[in-house]
Amino acid sequence: MQYETGEDINKNKLNLKQAIDYISDAWGAIDDEVVINCWKKTGILPAVENEEIIGASEFQDEENLLENDDLDTLLDEFSREDDYSATLTSAMVDFFNNIDQTIATEEALMDQQIVNLVQNENNIVENDQDDSDEEPSEISTQEAYNALKTWLSFFEQQESSDFDMKDIKIFKKYSKIINRILSDSKKQS
Structure with a gap:
């Protein structure tokens, strides 16, 4: 994140x-x-x-x-x-x-070092904003299908109670939909 x-x-x-x-x-x-x-x-x-x-x-x-x-x-x-x-x-x-006093764990910064850090952070933010203007590349149906199959395999291997097997139905539903779209596109080709 x-x-x-x-x-x-x-x-x-x-x-x-x-x-x-x-x-x-x-x-x-x-x-x-x-x-x-x-x-x-x-x-x-x-x-x-x-x-x-x-x-x-x-x-x-x-x-x-x-x-x-x-x-x-x-x-x-x-x-x-x-x-x-x-x-x-x-x-x-x-x-x-x-014993309860705070111990310095890093060197104290001088004023110029603080100014440089702030300026560097501003430059990084400006560069990141330039990158955000790029459009994300379109994901192909095949890539989506492969990713979903990988996710389903991962989900089925989990033993944690956080992964409720009832929830897997929705992923399988979309896997079938994408598979059908792939089949239809192959028939048209």
Whole structure:
């Protein structure tokens, strides 16, 4: 689809880091209540009252705070041992504090590079518009018949439930029509 419209298909590609960031952002945007409601809707968990859920959530928050306090205490103790430990601890703290920050995955563009990119995109669009003025070539009856036979073979080989065998009747109908047109044209020749 992007090729037909003249769009740059590489423009929308993501690298692994960007994909992970998008997923992380999306997951972070989901409210706890949404997750709770989804689990309720599945019906696989025992029925629990809202008060119990809130209590469990508060308990989990308290546990997380205690774990963070324990981690801070361990880091403080470790950093007091010697200079190397202090340096390592400082680096670890910086790493964990900055872990949610966006990491540049590409070089920042200069103003002139941005202008050049925009101009190149405009040139590509103009060239594509020139190409769209051409009339598509006419497809022969034989080409249509061969393509439809190929499609029917492909359709019949599919095991996916997306391919409903009831739908194949319409394709077979048109295959017969095109075959009849081919036969009639051969008789006239």
